[in-house]
Amino acid sequence: MAARRGPYFCGMDAAMDVVSGKWKSLILWELAEHGVRRFAQLRRGLPGVSEKMLVQQLRELEEDGLVRREVFPEVPPRVEYTLTEHGVSLNEALAALGEWGAERMRRIGAEKVVYAS
Amino acid sequence: MAARRGPYFCGMDAAMDVVSGKWKSLILWELAEHGVRRFAQLRRGLPGVSEKMLVQQLRELEEDGLVRREVFPEVPPRVEYTLTEHGVSLNEALAALGEWGAERMRRIGAEKVVYAS
DNA sequence: CGGGGTGCTTACCAAAAGGTGGGTACTGCA
DNA sequence: TGCAGTACCCACCTTTTGGTAAGCACCCCG
Numbered sequence: 001m002a003a004r005r006g007p008y009f010c011g012m013d014a015a016m017d018v019v020s021g022k023w024k025s026l027i028l029w030e031l032a033e034h035g036v037r038r039f040a041q042l043r044r045g046l047p048g049v050s051e052k053m054l055v056q057q058l059r060e061l062e063e064d065g066l067v068r069r070e071v072f073p074e075v076p077p078r079v080e081y082t083l084t085e086h087g088v089s090l091n092e093a094l095a096a097l098g099e100w101g102a103e104r105m106r107r108i109g110a111e112k113v114v115y116a117s
Numbered sequence: 118m119a120a121r122r123g124p125y126f127c128g129m130d131a132a133m134d135v136v137s138g139k140w141k142s143l144i145l146w147e148l149a150e151h152g153v154r155r156f157a158q159l160r161r162g163l164p165g166v167s168e169k170m171l172v173q174q175l176r177e178l179e180e181d182g183l184v185r186r187e188v189f190p191e192v193p194p195r196v197e198y199t200l201t202e203h204g205v206s207l208n209e210a211l212a213a214l215g216e217w218g219a220e221r222m223r224r225i226g227a228e229k230v231v232y233a234s
Numbered sequence: 235c236g237g238g239g240t241g242c243t244t245a246c247c248a249a250a251a252g253g254t255g256g257g258t259a260c261t262g263c264a
Numbered sequence: 265t266g267c268a269g270t271a272c273c274c275a276c277c278t279t280t281t282g283g284t285a286a287g288c289a290c291c292c293c294g
Contacts, residue, residue, distance in 0.1 A: 006222070008222060009164075012211060016142055025129045046126075052254090055272060075270085079271060086221070089217060098132065103128070104128070104135070105128060168241080194241055194289095194290085
């Protein structure tokens with residue numbers, strides 16, 4: 001990621017900056033649905049994501065203050081991810097977009113990803 | 118652009134697919150604000166965009182059925198761009214995101230692009 | 235006749251994004 | 265003993281994206 005954080009043309013620009021990235025909106029979505037998720041749970045919830053990408057996108061979301069990362073010093077290691085208040089509000093803003101996208105999928109007859117067992 | 122058009126994980130994924138691209142959301146915004154714009158007007162309204170990028174993004178928005186392109190067989194040539202009904206509804210969905218982004222800019226104190234005269 | 239404006243196209247190049255496949259250190263289970 | 269699971273990190277490579285610069289065909293203005 002280019003780590004811009006401004007200057008921006010407008011709010012849209014600023015929002016797209018933090019949300020662009022192949023998996024970010026999907027991660028936000030997952031976290032909003034489940035409240036709290038561990039690394040491996042997220043990975044299983046996002047079929048096709050590589051571990052590297054998942055780490056990278058989570059780190060960026062964390063840097064941007066949208067996701068909270070909590071490490072439990074246990075063995076085996078446990079790390080929990082949750083949305084911050086800003087993450088929650090972003091998700092609310094994204095909901096309208098999600099609805100529009102679902103409508104578009106119906107229009108163009110797009111298929112859904114087939115989940116591997 | 119990768120020209121995916123599915124399969125998608127969910128609506129968010131589908132929406133991000135058509136809206137991702139450095140200038141797309143900004144073009145949509147410009148068209149929503151002004152109703153109808155000519156090529157050169159858009160270029161001037163988006164400081165920093167190159168002609169190549171503008172053409173490319175407009176073509177993709179057109180292919181995705183969000184923007185209407187009307188050519189007038191005149192000399193000098195005139196081409197007008199407007200939002201389709203789907204473009205309009207996408208913009209409405211994006212509005213929430215724009216608001217969130219503006220709020221974020223205030224929070225992190227991001228600067229706005231300085232427009233060259 | 236030169237310069238600017240119209241709306242593009244093409245070729246080339248650099249940067250960014252993302253994927254692959256390896257390694258880590260430790261434990262629990264069979 | 266050997267494999268799976270935890271949550272990563274690293275180096276390498278390819279694909280995608282976006283930028284730069286040029287050209288085109290025509291016109292109007294001075």
